[in-house]
Amino acid sequence: MQATLEDFFKALRGSDLDVSLNAQVDAARAVQLVGWSDRTLLKSALGATLAKTISDRALCDDVFERFFHFESFDFEKALAPQPPAEPASGAGPSEATAPPGDEPAKSQGAAGSGGSGGCRGGGGQALSQLLLSGDSAALAKRMQEAAREIGLTDIWFFTQKGYYTLKIQQAMGLESLEREIADARRQTLAPEHARRLELARKRLYAEVRNYVERKLALYGTAPTRQLHDDFLLSQRLSNIEARDFARMHVIVYKMAKRLAERHSRRKKRRVRGQLDFRRTLRKNAAYDGVMFETFWRAKVVDRPRVVAICDVSGSVRQYARFLLLFLHSLGEQVSDLRSFAFTNHLVDVSETFESLPVEQAVDKVMQAVGGSGTDYGQVLLDIHEQLLDDIGRRTTVLILGDARNNRGEARAEIMQLLYQRARRVIWLNPEPVAFWGLGDSEMKHYAPYCHIARECNSIMHLERTLDALLRAHSASA
Amino acid sequence: MKSFHQPHFDSVDVLARRFAAVDYIASRGIATAVYLGFNLEKPILVEGPAGVGKTELAKAMAQILDVPLIRMQCYEGLDESKALYEWKYGKQMLYTQLLKDKLGEMMAGAIGLAASMERLHAHDDLFFSAHFLEPRPLYQALHQERGCVLLVDEVDKSDPEFEAFLLEVLSDFQVSVPELGTIKAKVKPIVFLTSNNTREMSDALKRRCLHLHIPFPEPALERRILERRVPGLSAALNRELVAFIQAVRQLDLKKQPSISETIDWAKTLLLLNAEHLSLDLVRETLNVFLKFEGDIDSADEQLPALLNQARKDAEIHHASHA
Numbered sequence: 001m002q003a004t005l006e007d008f009f010k011a012l013r014g015s016d017l018d019v020s021l022n023a024q025v026d027a028a029r030a031v032q033l034v035g036w037s038d039r040t041l042l043k044s045a046l047g048a049t050l051a052k053t054i055s056d057r058a059l060c061d062d063v064f065e066r067f068f069h070f071e072s073f074d075f076e077k078a079l080a081p082q083p084p085a086e087p088a089s090g091a092g093p094s095e096a097t098a099p100p101g102d103e104p105a106k107s108q109g110a111a112g113s114g115g116s117g118g119c120r121g122g123g124g125q126a127l128s129q130l131l132l133s134g135d136s137a138a139l140a141k142r143m144q145e146a147a148r149e150i151g152l153t154d155i156w157f158f159t160q161k162g163y164y165t166l167k168i169q170q171a172m173g174l175e176s177l178e179r180e181i182a183d184a185r186r187q188t189l190a191p192e193h194a195r196r197l198e199l200a201r202k203r204l205y206a207e208v209r210n211y212v213e214r215k216l217a218l219y220g221t222a223p224t225r226q227l228h229d230d231f232l233l234s235q236r237l238s239n240i241e242a243r244d245f246a247r248m249h250v251i252v253y254k255m256a257k258r259l260a261e262r263h264s265r266r267k268k269r270r271v272r273g274q275l276d277f278r279r280t281l282r283k284n285a286a287y288d289g290v291m292f293e294t295f296w297r298a299k300v301v302d303r304p305r306v307v308a309i310c311d312v313s314g315s316v317r318q319y320a321r322f323l324l325l326f327l328h329s330l331g332e333q334v335s336d337l338r339s340f341a342f343t344n345h346l347v348d349v350s351e352t353f354e355s356l357p358v359e360q361a362v363d364k365v366m367q368a369v370g371g372s373g374t375d376y377g378q379v380l381l382d383i384h385e386q387l388l389d390d391i392g393r394r395t396t397v398l399i400l401g402d403a404r405n406n407r408g409e410a411r412a413e414i415m416q417l418l419y420q421r422a423r424r425v426i427w428l429n430p431e432p433v434a435f436w437g438l439g440d441s442e443m444k445h446y447a448p449y450c451h452i453a454r455e456c457n458s459i460m461h462l463e464r465t466l467d468a469l470l471r472a473h474s475a476s477a
Numbered sequence: 478m479k480s481f482h483q484p485h486f487d488s489v490d491v492l493a494r495r496f497a498a499v500d501y502i503a504s505r506g507i508a509t510a511v512y513l514g515f516n517l518e519k520p521i522l523v524e525g526p527a528g529v530g531k532t533e534l535a536k537a538m539a540q541i542l543d544v545p546l547i548r549m550q551c552y553e554g555l556d557e558s559k560a561l562y563e564w565k566y567g568k569q570m571l572y573t574q575l576l577k578d579k580l581g582e583m584m585a586g587a588i589g590l591a592a593s594m595e596r597l598h599a600h601d602d603l604f605f606s607a608h609f610l611e612p613r614p615l616y617q618a619l620h621q622e623r624g625c626v627l628l629v630d631e632v633d634k635s636d637p638e639f640e641a642f643l644l645e646v647l648s649d650f651q652v653s654v655p656e657l658g659t660i661k662a663k664v665k666p667i668v669f670l671t672s673n674n675t676r677e678m679s680d681a682l683k684r685r686c687l688h689l690h691i692p693f694p695e696p697a698l699e700r701r702i703l704e705r706r707v708p709g710l711s712a713a714l715n716r717e718l719v720a721f722i723q724a725v726r727q728l729d730l731k732k733q734p735s736i737s738e739t740i741d742w743a744k745t746l747l748l749l750n751a752e753h754l755s756l757d758l759v760r761e762t763l764n765v766f767l768k769f770e771g772d773i774d775s776a777d778e779q780l781p782a783l784l785n786q787a788r789k790d791a792e793i794h795h796a797s798h799a
Contacts (some may be wrong), residue, residue, distance in 0.1 A: 026513075026517055026519065028512045029516075033512070034512075040505065041509060044509040045513060048509055048510040048513055049517075052680075052686075052688045053682070281560060292566075440614055
């Protein structure tokens with residue numbers, strides 16, 4: 001029982017559902033309470049204890065269906081049924097389609113009573129006999145026991161399929177089957193028998209392979225995806241392929257949420273501040289100085305104000321997508337964010353980001369604003385005209401761009417103004433530091449007027465920089 | 478700390494029947510979650526659209542166990558002093574004023590400040606004792622002799638700070654009051670938390686609870702609920718009404734009608750002595766179960782089609798049962 005439950009938890013983890021130890025204990029106790037006999041009851045008991053949100057619940061139910069879907073061999077067409085085997089093969093499918101509700105209990109009971117002897121001993125029957133008689137229920141049972149014995153639940157990568165398929169077949173008694181086939185071949189009397197056995201072996205292989213594939217889908221999805229995610233995190237943003245964009249959205253969204261959560265908590269330390277003694281005394285003078293009414297000094301909650309300005313020109317095209325994506329995600333978390341995008345003039349995109357879902361918003365901004373011929377000078381002039389008044393000592397200015405100005409005027413003096421007015425100016429540049437100032441890059445001119453100027457070209461960079469930024473921000477608040 | 482041993486429930490079905498006995502028709506999922514929450518002594522976080530009976534569930538549970546229901550409505554700005562306890566500051570002040578003379582008497586004979594303080598210390602925590610404590614819902618819930626059902630309503634409306642404060646209560650059924658020490662529940666209360674999903678609850682909170690999502694009911698369940706809640710309703714009207722509401726829920730509405738609205742509408746129709754749904758009747762009573770002008774308009778447009786479909790569904794159901 002316990003082993004089955006543990007396998008089920010493994011399968012859940014395989015589907016990206018994090019099951020805490022606490023929930024596992026609850027689930028085990030719940031199963032003790034409701035028992036294994038009623039499938040729907042078991043399902044809802046496991047769902048209630050393991051899933052913590054609606055989507056988790058749907059996922060949990062889905063995994064339940066796949067996990068407690070009992071494997072059955074589909075043999076009756078493959079092996080030309082010999083007359084005496086007729087009833088057996090007739091019983092096979094009916095067994096397989098029997099109300100699945102009973103099956104967990106049945107197979108569990110069998111596994112328990114089968115004892116440690118395991119599979120080869122099973123019902124005492126040779127594999128070949130089982131195959132030839134088409135006893136699909138017994139075969140399925142033996143396959144599961146074999147899988148349990150070799151630890152199929154550890155499978156997590158598709159290249160392991162072959163290995164596990166072979167191991168399961170061996171545990172089911174492939175060796176003796178092979179021997180029997182060899183014997184049958186040598187005996188010229190029974191060519192028919194040998195042929196049937198070979199066919200049976202092929203079917204066995206196909207069935208086991210199918211089974212392993214299903215289990216791989218059950219246990220192996222999340223670890224593989226995790227591996228892929230780790231790869232995406234550290235990969236240069238320009239090298240990420242279009243097909244991974246959707247995955248990146250999720251990663252970036254999670255990151256933005258994490259950052260916002262970590263740093264917004266610290267902000268709201270205490271709304272009710274200290275006792276305002278003067279006010280309290282003054283107000284209570286009427287009560288003979290006895291303090292019936294108290295007044296508290298309210299603490300002003302400092303909300304971070306962020307103005308983000310993002311270059312979407314051709315030279316940073318590959319990065320721009322992710323930077324916009326990040327801005328969009330950040331906008332959902334940070335209360336006061338204004339976003340701008342530019343190529344050669346400044347465009348306010350806050351509205352677009354607020355009203356549209358992420359994919360559309362990013363595409364729309366890229367289309368509307370993107371292009372070639374960056375003009376940082378003009379953009380800085382725009383900032384000077386449109387934005388400078390709004391930037392005060394509580395504002396953080398975040399600039400994302402490569403500072404490649406096409407040999408235009410740098411207008412670093414506006415950067416200086418920004419630097420003097422804002423709490424912080426942060427410049428994230430996708431180019432490595434060694435390239436700053438080479439060619440038409442004006443980064444060397446801008447960098448002195450930034451509190452932080454950093455290279456930033458992978459998601460990990462982005463997270464680290466922003467984490468440091470937000471931490472510094474709240475510490476100085 | 479005791480827990481409820483009596484009455485205990487043998488199985489999920491027994492609990493479902495007990496719910497039915499107090500006129501709460503629980504689906505299997507609901508009954509399972511409550512059964513588990515009861516037996517594992519875990520709070521239940523109930524989510525779902527407004528009006529599907531989240532609060533009713535807690536009330537029904539209190540009725541079954543025959544214990545008081547203590548309800549704590551959450552809102553933004555709710556804090557410890559409103560949820561747990563508060564010192565009766567005014568009363569403390571008043572008493573010190575009234576007892577001024579007594580204090581003087583007590584102090585008589587004490588020489589010097591130190592000696593006076595010593596006298597006072599002999600009566601130290603007089604003003605911070607249970608007499609001056611204003612118990613709020615959580616405190617009350619922990620103090621019930623026979624246990625209770627604690628309903629933390631709309632927990633998603635509270636601040637994250639308050640949510641963190643709830644954690645101690647939910648996992649250990651105890652709270653710490655600096656002046657009094659740790660207060661443990663006399664009998665572990667059955668806790669329900671309801672949420673309308675206006676914000677996501679923290680993982681820590683979710684981990685301590687069983688999760689129960691109550692969706693809009695299936696037609697069969699909704700018919701059973703109506704049978705219970707609106708006794709005089711004819712079977713035919715019940716079928717038509719439920720089929721109609723189910724059809725309306727398929728529309729793209731701002732606020733879909735839920736069970737409470739279905740019940741209201743059924744009561745209305747009963748008052749009007751209706752036998753069947755007719756176009757005019759539905760049109761006149763739309764506002765009973767649709768709460769927005771826009772919703773009423775869009776339903777009104779499709780009324781004939783909806784009504785036709787509802788009649789068909791009701792007939793199909795009737796035929797399959799006959």
